[in-house]
Amino acid sequence: MKKPTLARPVLLDVQDITRLYGPAKGCEAIDFQLHAGEVLGIVGESGSGKSTLLRVLAGLEAPDAGRVIYRRSYNEPEVARTDFHEPEAARTGTGNNEVGGDPKENAESELDLYAIGEARRRALLRLEWGLVHQNPRDGLRMGVSAGANIGERLMAQGQRHYGRLRATGQDWMHQVELDPGRIDDAPRTFSGGMQQRLQIARTLVTRPRLVFMDEPTGGLDVSVQARLLDMLRTLVRQLGLSVVLVTHDLAVARLLAHRLMVMRGGRVVETGLTDQILDDPQHAYTQLLVSSVLTP
Amino acid sequence: MRFETGVSPARSLPRLTVDGLHKRFLLHGQGGIEIDVMRDLSLTLDAGECLVLAGRSGIGKSTLLKMLHGDYRIDRGHIRLHFEDGELDLETLPAYAWHGLRRDVIGYVSQFLRVVPRVAAVDVVMEPLLARGADEHDARQRAEMLLARLNLPERLWRLPPGTFSGGEQQRVNIARGFIGEHPLLLLDEPTASLDAANRDVVIALIGEAKARGTAMLGIFHDEDVRQRVADRLLPLDGSLGRLPTGQNVQESL
Numbered sequence: 443m444k445k446p447t448l449a450r451p452v453l454l455d456v457q458d459i460t461r462l463y464g465p466a467k468g469c470e471a472i473d474f475q476l477h478a479g480e481v482l483g484i485v486g487e488s489g490s491g492k493s494t495l496l497r498v499l500a501g502l503e504a505p506d507a508g509r510v511i512y513r514r515s516y517n518e519p520e521v522a523r524t525d526f527h528e529p530e531a532a533r534t535g536t537g538n539n540e541v542g543g544d545p546k547e548n549a550e551s552e553l554d555l556y557a558i559g560e561a562r563r564r565a566l567l568r569l570e571w572g573l574v575h576q577n578p579r580d581g582l583r584m585g586v587s588a589g590a591n592i593g594e595r596l597m598a599q600g601q602r603h604y605g606r607l608r609a610t611g612q613d614w615m616h617q618v619e620l621d622p623g624r625i626d627d628a629p630r631t632f633s634g635g636m637q638q639r640l641q642i643a644r645t646l647v648t649r650p651r652l653v654f655m656d657e658p659t660g661g662l663d664v665s666v667q668a669r670l671l672d673m674l675r676t677l678v679r680q681l682g683l684s685v686v687l688v689t690h691d692l693a694v695a696r697l698l699a700h701r702l703m704v705m706r707g708g709r710v711v712e713t714g715l716t717d718q719i720l721d722d723p724q725h726a727y728t729q730l731l732v733s734s735v736l737t738p
Numbered sequence: 739m740r741f742e743t744g745v746s747p748a749r750s751l752p753r754l755t756v757d758g759l760h761k762r763f764l765l766h767g768q769g770g771i772e773i774d775v776m777r778d779l780s781l782t783l784d785a786g787e788c789l790v791l792a793g794r795s796g797i798g799k800s801t802l803l804k805m806l807h808g809d810y811r812i813d814r815g816h817i818r819l820h821f822e823d824g825e826l827d828l829e830t831l832p833a834y835a836w837h838g839l840r841r842d843v844i845g846y847v848s849q850f851l852r853v854v855p856r857v858a859a860v861d862v863v864m865e866p867l868l869a870r871g872a873d874e875h876d877a878r879q880r881a882e883m884l885l886a887r888l889n890l891p892e893r894l895w896r897l898p899p900g901t902f903s904g905g906e907q908q909r910v911n912i913a914r915g916f917i918g919e920h921p922l923l924l925l926d927e928p929t930a931s932l933d934a935a936n937r938d939v940v941i942a943l944i945g946e947a948k949a950r951g952t953a954m955l956g957i958f959h960d961e962d963v964r965q966r967v968a969d970r971l972l973p974l975d976g977s978l979g980r981l982p983t984g985q986n987v988q989e990s991l
Contacts, residue, residue: 443821443822443921444821444822444823445821445822445823445824445825445826446821446826446838446839446842446843447838448826448831448835448838448839449835450834450835450838475834477834480834480837668854668855668856669856671854671855672854672855672856672857675854679868679869696852697854700833700834700836700837701833701834713833714811714833715808715833715836717807717808717809718808718809718810718811718833721804721809721810722763722804722809722810722811724764724811725766726766726767729765729766729767730766730767733767
């Protein structure tokens with residue numbers, strides 16, 4: 443048999459990121475690379491700096507030092523990521539030019555997240571990346587309909603055809619196991635688990651290359667959590683997503699992440715394959731963290 | 739030992755070589771004690787061969803399988819996979835490359851099923867095929883065929899295996915492990931909680947895998963099963979077992 447091709451291009455190159463609000467508050471000297479198709483889990487207790495790091499990575503908060511480099515075209519045909527239940531308009535949308543700036547930079551295919559201007563960064567977040575907040579209220583517009591929530595990012599990409607937007611909305615509600623018949627209902631009439639699934643539909647509808655998730659199952663009942671975890675696993679596989687996932691829950695990390703980064707006091711103490719971190723932890727803190735988990 | 743008849747040319751090629759493997763655990767929470775669990779373990783495994791790990795019970799035979807599967811880190815020594823067009827050294831493989839390797843090359847039937855809540859047995863079984871982009875209908879058919887062969891009642895196929903008996907979970911696990919037809923398969927007591935009829939099914943599955951050229955490394959406590967599947971035994975009493983560090987290995991033998 444032939445040797446498998448295991449190399450994956452780097453999608454996100456995080457170089458020496460520091461963002462401190464005070465001594466040991468925030469994150470410090472973080473270096474890592476996210477490869478295409480990877481799910482990277484960032485685990486640690488509250489106060490470990492993992493959420494600060496995610497905010498910096500996701501373009502929401504400039505670091506004190508360091509760079510976040512996004513390598514955008516990695517030999518993947520553009521069509522491959524937009525052929526998923528999507529009307530023609532999304533494929534032919536002019537959105538990408540808005541992010542790309544001049545064509546020369548496009549060819550170089552590297553974007554320094556905090557060196558590009560605010561407008562281009564916002565466009566990037568809207569068009570190529572996705573962010574799933576722990577609290578769906580932070581990611582949804584609670585006053586407008588479920589359908590409008592899902593359609594918003596598509597409209598930002600240039601889609602205007604009402605019928606198509608609505609069809610895509612219903613399609614995605616089905617995809618995340620929401621009743622498409624409730625497309626005109628406002629999210630505030632949904633349960634917490636339904637709101638979270640709607641937020642995921644709203645984020646993934648544009649087929650982002652890179653998705654950031656902050657404790658996506660955090661505030662949910664255990665039974666709802668299990669259902670959501672399975673859904674996320676399926677979507678990650680079907681859409682070939684690359685994900686940075688922040689969680690304090692090692693069981694969630696085990697189910698979703700290929701690779702883990704353990705943080706404590708703003709710094710990374712250990713990185714490795716998920717099974718290695720959980721089954722063969724090296725660092726004293728990781729050993730403590732893993733051995734402290736309750737198993738029913 | 740029993741040897742398969744009809745040796746194919748593929749059988750003579752080594753698929754895996756392990757050279758001078760060591761494993762030591764450092765337990766920070768217990769005063770920083772270090773425990774040597776593996777010393778200088780070497781082996782060669784050919785395509786189409788089933789090598790059975792032999793040694794006292796509780797000696798830590800699973801440790802070797804876990805190192806080959808990337809669950810445990812490789813402290814010292816070499817694990818090398820051989821392909822027609824080159825080799826792959828696992829001790830230097832970057833972490834991001836492992837999930838592709840597990841998807842396409844190294845399969846693992848662990849002792850216990852790690853249950854994903856809410857996922858139906860048939861979906862658990864077909865997942866390795868879907869991960870490779872297989873057609874969902876075909877994958878489901880393959881999964882159902884394997885579950886039927888392993889005599890799992892059809893009424894259980896659509897249920898999550900969390901509430902199944904040990905033997906039922908084990909059969910779901912076996913189906914999931916064999917469905918991907920990985921070229922290297924690690925078997926950690928796949929027949930432990932099975933009745934005689936299902937043991938025979940697993941033995942048949944192992945035989946078919948050999949015929950495909952699958953290289954297998956297994957732990958089997960059942961003497962009868964071991965006799966029927968093993969092409970060779972690898973004695974491990976000398977290289978496995980817990981030793982505090984610093985002790986002379988020779989003295990302990």
